[in-house]
Amino acid sequence: MATALRIDNLHKSFKTGFLLQKKTILKGISLHVDQGEIFGYLGPNGAGKTTTIKCVMGLIFPEDGDIKLFDLPHLSLKAKERVGFLPENPYFYDYLTASEFLRFYSQLFVIPELEKEKRIEDILQLVDMKKARNLQLRKFSRGMLQRIGLAQALLNNPDIVILDEPLGGLDPLGRKEIRDILVRLREEGKTVFLSSHILQDIEMICDRVAIIVNGEIVNQGYLQELISERILFTEIIISGLGKSDLEELGESLSTPGGKILLKIHDEKKINSVFRLIQDRGGKIHSLTPRTETLEDLFVGMVKKK
């Protein structure tokens, strides 16, 4: 599959403080994003996600390393024509209305004059902002700004969309809407690169992920390959039994309503639990096997680092 974005051995450090001490942020990042996939870029705060994205967008200059967009140098205008970008906590010209803002940005691309207005209409429809078109951006809520931010990123009908924390600060409904738009973009054959620390969202929509910790990629690959199908433990909610009866079988916790939550790490012990419940006349309310999640993988990686 053709590569949309390729980053090779990216290094970046900043000089901070009065004595201009060197602080290394990126220590040799290498990754590639294939065309037509949603790629998740994960990492704790301060790991270097935004710095990587800023390097790709040409907002900061790396000390070493190479960045290619569709095999073109990332700073070339040809490459930029094919990219859409939404920064973290976007803020736009608050004295402009939504449609003035999109019209201004549309002039920075090579879009035929006749097509511009139609494109703006379509985009406003896509992000459900048609009713706010004549409202100044200063009156926008956080969710609305995020949507208009996504609108400006999609204005040029880009082949790759790069989004820095696009789901941060949104309510569950807003997050779902943005997720749906991203999935639709993938269906249209576009590539999506997004950074986030909201792992459930990444798990729901991403094909591949890379985990960055302390300026280094610690793991990358297809989600289903990274997360094992292995059952980590089984949670059973039981009533009619005492906590002391279950001590030897696993960790037990009292839950509201006099029920007990039993966490069993050894699968073989599950049958013993069933027998015990039958013998004592207890009741099983639920049984949930817990497989590894992206969160487990992420927490494990960060801790190990």
Next chain:
Amino acid sequence: MKIKAIALNTFREAIRDRVLYLLLFFALASLLFSRLLALLTVGDRVKIVTDVGLAAISLFGALMAILMGTGLVFKEIDKKTIYTLLSKPIHRHQFLLGKYFGLVLTLFVMLFLMTVIFFVIYFLHALKIEWSMLIALFYIFLELCLITAVALFFSCFSTPILSSIFSLAFYLIGHLSWGLETLFKKMSPGIGKVTARILYTFLPDLENFNFKTEIVHHLPIPPQILFFSTIYGISYTVFVLFLAVLVFRKRDFI
């Protein structure tokens, strides 16, 4: 085309800024004040109106250029609007030039408004229009273009307050540096003379754009001086803009 889009947006930003109207109000108040001063003067009252009027336009124009020019790029970086703008297919110098021309357009419009009011006041006083004043106004505009470039240059790497102080210093030094020229001409040869000469060569001389006295007193202005001032203004502005682009091209937006 891209520079034009950015310039027009900058113009829109500037004219929706309240600070501009505050300055415009004070400029107009000063123009009216010239009328009051004229009433209190014995002698040629028209000269007072012309002199105070042109000085007010020059001063408030410079204040507009400095206050807006220094905040222009900084605001984009501070509010992070520059992130999305520079991710579009534009070069960094296009962004900077767009900002510059947007501001020059704003200043042109402001200068035009002030000129119209000034001419009305002048007409009420003298019952005629002195078109030669347009020469002085043209060179005021040229000076404002240079000051804008300087303000933009400082705002590429400094905060608005510091940039304003630097630009104001540039304006003041520029209007006083002619003293250095007089000094080195009168000094006896030596290190002092050479130092004064070098300083004068590098410091701006904004008095090159000041034709107020000649216009007020109807003195002849040799065409070669006008030509020299135009070339001086344009080349100094281009040089400062070039420096600004050099600084801006390699800047990291953290």
